[in-house]
Amino acid sequence: MRGVAVTVADRPDLSEKAWQCTSDLMPEYNNHGDVLDEYWPRLTAELPEYQFHLLGDDEQILARARSIPLHWDGTPDGLPPGIDGALIRGFDGREPNVLCALLVAVPRAVQGRGVSAGALMAMSGIARRHGFKSLIAPVRPSAKERYPLVPIDRYATWRRPDGLLFDPWMRVHERLGAGVLKPEQQSLRITSTVADWEGWTGLAFPESGAYWFPGGLATVDIDLSADRGLYFEPNVWMHHQL
Structure with missing residues (x-):
């Protein structure tokens, strides 16, 4: 299930509907952040062409997605310090050369149908349309909450017996061709x-x-x-x- 990607620039009226469909997905604390609170509203206000919703039949919301264009020198050491760093860098005035994924939220009713992969593919398509040759993502590993005491440096290296990455959300990225650059211990400060x-x-x-x-x-x-x-x-x- 891939759906059709519609940007906030084209359909700003869908933002509230998309939020209502996905607001229960993240723990409440994840709706806050020292940097997040300041910069997150600017994404739809100032960069609506990079924010989109994946629509199914009858304009059913299949996914809510957020991203930000920024400058990256192509090296692991040159990455911004996590989500907070990506938000700050994306608004620092430098000419962007990559698109950075920030969020893919899929309503519970349509989870397990390949929607998240479709949303990442749509985000890659937006990146290409804007002339970018890379999509980077500070991935929030979905199963890490079961292993909160395991350092992210070790968790990021875990693999299943079949050789694929252990974490389900990281595995979606991997199956679409993504590689791990590095773990980020302090990505989002709250x-x-x-x-x-x-x-x-x-x-x-x-x-x-x-x-x-x-x-x-x-x-x-x-x-x-x-x-x-x-x-x-x-x-x-x-x-x-x-």
Whole structure:
């Protein structure tokens, strides 16, 4: 199931519908971020031609996707520091030469039908139309939440007995020809009050320390004296040569 990609520039009216169909997919904490809060709204406002929705029959939302063009020198060391770095770099005024994937969200009702692969293919098509020869992605490994204490450096190397990458979302990228560039330990920074973190996670934090929480890819560091919870979400950089 591939659907038809329609950009926000062409159909801004679909944005609210797409959000309603996909708002329950990510843990609540993932809707916040020190850098994310500032830059995310600018994607649809300033770069609508790179944001799109995948539509099925009768304009059913099959996927909501976000991306950002940026400059990259082609080396692993030259990658921005994760999602936060990609957002900052994408608005730094330099001439972009690659497209960076930021989000592919597929409604639960159509998951398991190959929609995510179709959305990545559509994103690659948008990259090509804008003259880019690469699509890079700070991939959020979907099964990492089951192994929050395993460092992302090791997790990113795990493979199944058949030789394919262990993580399902990383594997979708791999099957479309992407290779792993490097893990990113501190891709997305989320800092907020202890009360916020307790509300987002449904947990109580009686003392300062590192805590695992449902949906987290790593632990959150709670500091009661500073009334602060600090979390860095890890990602894995992958590269599609177009």
